[in-house]
Amino acid sequence: GAGPAGIAASLTAQALGMKYLTVEQEASIGGTTSHYPRGKIVMTAPMELPIIGKVNVREVSKRALMAVWQDVLERAQPCIRFGERIDDVTRDKNGFSVRTSAGT
Numbered sequence: 001g002a003g004p005a006g007i008a009a010s011l012t013a014q015a016l017g018m019k020y021l022t023v024e025q026e027a028s029i030g031g032t033t034s035h036y037p038r039g040k041i042v043m044t045a046p047m048e049l050p051i052i053g054k055v056n057v058r059e060v061s062k063r064a065l066m067a068v069w070q071d072v073l074e075r076a077q078p079c080i081r082f083g084e085r086i087d088d089v090t091r092d093k094n095g096f097s098v099r100t101s102a103g104t
Contacts, residue, residue, distance in 0.1 A: 002080050003031020007069060010078040011050040022078060023100055025085040029069045036062045051076045 002010070002024035013020035026034060033042055042065050046056045052072055060068070073080070081102070088099040097104060 001025065001031045002029045002082070003033055006031060007072060007078070008049060010080060011052065011072075011076055014076065014078055015050040020079060022080040023084050023086050023098075024080055024082050025101075027083050029073055029080070029082075030066050033062060033065060038062060 002022055006022055006024070007029065010020060010022045024031070028034060036042055038061075040062050041059050042062050045058065046054055048054050049072065052075060055068060055072075057064070057068065072078075081100075085101040086098060087101060090097050090099075
């Protein structure tokens with residue numbers, strides 16, 4: 001998903017030159033955080049993101065954090081498919097096969 005951990009994983013994979021795809025069932029970035037109540041404090045310490053660097057935020061509200069994630073999306077352009085759900089993951093001879101609501 002494209003919540004905080006998924007975004008960081010996507011940026012790490014991108015920085016390492018890996019082939020990756022992040023699948024997010026929601027229509028936008030933020031994962032579960034996007035469903036938090038308006039005005040809720042969601043972060044209290046700075047974070048370090050691959051490609052982006054240090055994001056120096058403290059006591060960030062949901063709305064402000066969503067703006068940070070949107071900026072990250074625009075700057076780094078990670079490979080994320082929105083509005084797609086993972087239905088199944090199976091091991092095959094080449095690694096894994098992932099079936100989503102949009103295909104395999």
